[in-house]
Amino acid sequence: MKDIKILAIESSCDETAAAVVKNGKEILSSTIHTQIPIHTLYGGVVPEIASRNHLEKIDGVIKTALDDAEESLQSVDAIAVTKGPGLIGALLVGVAEAKAIAYALGKPLIGVHHIDGHISAVYIEHNVSPPFMCLVVSGGHTSLVNVTDYGKYELIAQAGDDAAGEAFDKVARAIGLGYPGGPKIEEAAKTGNPEAFELPHPKITGSLDFSFSGLKTAVLNIINSYKMRGEEIDVNDMAASFQKTVIDTLMEHSLLAMEKRGVKRFALCGGVAANMALKEAFRAGCESKGIEFFSPSPKYCTDNAAMIGIAAFHKFTRGEFEDMDLNATAQIPLY
Ligand code: KG4
Ligand code: ZN
Helix, strand or coil: CCCCEEEEECCCEEEEEEEEEECCCCEEEEEEECHHHHHHHHCCCCHHHHHHHHHHHHHHHHHHHHHCCCCCCCCCCCCEEECCCCCCEEEHHHHHHHHHHHHHHHCCCCEEEEHHHHHCCHHHCCCCCEEEEEEEEEECCEEEEEEEEEEEEEEEEECCCHHHHHHHHHHHHCCCCCCCCHHHHHHCCCCCCCCCCCCCCCCCCCCCCCHHHHHHHHHHHHHHHHHHHCCCCCHHHHHHHHHHHHHHHHHHHHHHHHHHHHHCCEEEEEEHHHHHHHHHHHHHHHHHHCEEECHHHHHHHHHCCCCHHHHHHHHHHHCEEEECCCCCCCCCCCC
């Protein structure tokens, strides 16, 4: 069979990324331009600044990805792009770019759901194929799904309020660690005492859905009561206590779902899965129950275009292409 090479573009939040992916498995190149230094000034992602920076960087990022892969716009078989969910202005930059390339070169255009991308990242380094259960933990999503086939998902549980990553970001800001919250909390937690603060950890009653807003509010209340007493909070202890509570909650819900459904294989994906404490807790939890565990390495957990190229390959093989009226969408269901 002829090799299928896909140029993939991702611009849904604060990373401008492009990759060339061969046959849905081999990453010929993966280029990421991060906007972290820009948004650090403001303590979080400023959507309008993100869009402008994507616009400025996208051509160069695509050129680097093609050069690194020793490919060209002419030599790839299809153009893939994240169509949503994400920041609308940021998404539009990638979608407009992908449409222009596909139209000019007469190549097929593939629109990928960002979460389909995060889950597909697991295929890069592991020999795993559906069915398996997957927990996606990112800045915008906390979703526990059954992966029934490539690109086919069945929702088991999700967060109705703050996603896990969002809670990391908000708590980091509140304890003065700033943006980007996840990596900063992980670093601070290494020298903190996870038992220092008693944080709410609701028991599971019926639904397996997640909720992190109560935990976030509890942290804010503790910080305020320290402030009112004129006392300093130990940032590392709070980071460690918060991180442990998030890990325990995610583990409890996921292990219960695995047990109920007799799952044999489990994957952990999304930006928060870059957290080593979380990854190792899940690895140990799954191994103790004889469940095979898979998780992409950190560079494929956080936003990248390689994962979009993998998801796009499976759409390519199914003939799922987009017309030139493809538009970016801030919210799109996965299921
Ligand atoms: O998947 P992602 O890169 O973008 C979205 O799709 O949202 O995830 C970003 C989220 C942010 O909330 C960030 O704080 C979190 O992932 N994150 C982490 C770590 N690295 C990124 N959370 C905890 N520990 C980390 N090491
Ligand atoms: Zn993401």
